[in-house]
Amino acid sequence: MTILIAGAGIGGLTAALMLHQRGIKAQVIEQAATVREVGVGINTLPHSIAELDALGLLPALDKIGLRTRELRYLNRLGQEVWRELRGTHAGHAHPQFSIHRGRLQKMLYDAVVDRMGVDAVLTGLRLSGFVQDEGGVTAYFKDTVDGCTSRTLRGEVLICADGIHSSGRRQFYPNEGRLSWEGVVMWRGAVEWPVWEDGETMAIAGGLGGKLVLYPITRAENGTQLMNWVVNIRMADASVSPPPPESWSRTAPLSKVLPFAKRFHVPGMDIEALVRASDAIFEYPMADRDPLPRWTHGRVTLLGDAAHPMYPVGSNGSAQAILDARCLADLLARAEHPREALYRYELDRLPKTAEVVRMNRAGGPERVIDEVEKRSPAGFDDVEDVLSHKEREAIVKGYAKTAGFAAGNAPK
DSSP, X not given: OEEEEEOOSHHHHHHHHHHHHTTOEEEEEESSSSOXXXXXXXXXXXXXXXHHHHTTOHHHHHHHEEEOOEEEEEOTTOOEEEEEEOGXXXXXXXXXXXXXXXXXXXXXXXHHHHHHOGGGEEESEEEEEEEEETTEEXXXXXXXXXXXXXXXXXXXXXXXXXXTTOHHHHHHOTTOOSOEEEEEEEEEEEEEEEOOTTSSEEEEEEETTEEEEEEEOSOXXXXXXXXXXXXXXXXXXXXXXXXOOOOTTOBOOHHHHHHHHTTOOBTTBOHHHHHXXXXXXXXXXXXXXXXXXXXXXXXXXXXXXXXXXOOSOTTOHHHHHHHHHHHHHHHXXXXXXXXXXXXXXXXHHHHHHHHHHHHHHTTGGGHHHHHHHHHOTTOOSOGGGTSOHHHHHHHHHHHHXXXXXXXXXXXX
């Protein structure tokens, strides 16, 4: 059996490795001419790290990422609303990693090439269409380098892991329309910076109008480490303004983000200096899509952002793609027929990810600082007088439970 995977992102590459581990041949096809280290920081949660560990990748993760110890939620004035330990420090069997997205993708790509051969990933080919029959799927790809030539590949199954603008998803839902956007624009950057706090802590500050996210994504060396920052601000009325183009490579001038970054205070961190020191600032909308009624159509299914793009809150985007890959690989290895495997995959993963999409739209665990700002926008003397410990815990821990990474939850 050969499985075609359109997309060499985190989800697609993980799926290829998991299929290979189970003795199933996979062919990855990527539209970019090369697999580059694109993007800045992301967080990968313990339940997804457990799956990468099962692939023998934990030592490689330790070389390129950082094990996160603590998360702090602050209001925009820097007053603490909530703090909690993360990963193994919170009782999980596996760590949480703060990591450069492009380095994680490149690590997965290198693992695929090492274990499956250099031809396991074909680049410069965009999925343009497919047809199915009783024996399999014939997929058609357009050369993205010359724009003229094409290539045809055949497999028993086609997995579309080609991102938020998925060609496969568009084949099934041609009239889906534009991205769902609530008017929030995000700016991101990363810069070598003196170690903040213990060098293993992340902070999320702000409230309903905007947020600042701050965390290191490499281990400290000689007193510095790569510090990732994110500023997101509600900039437009989404009912009348379409979202700006979504791209990891869209850059923005310092003058666009600095006035907003200066709104936030984090104890011990000079936010203005941090943003000014960043060589490149990336801009894109905080966007998702409505959950679909179906991912699977015959021998073709969706995975990762192609299936369930979600707001980047709660550190859950890449984690859910990895969980998709594990579930689908297991079912393809066990099922008597590929169609059965794809049906059961959708039955398992679609409702779970749809709930995460809905919770992220409502603010995810960051709703704890939204609620405090709503009740006390000018700050507080004692957060307990604004929002009780029990209420704060219900918001943060409730999200972790629903998203599948509460301490004590065993990976499925």
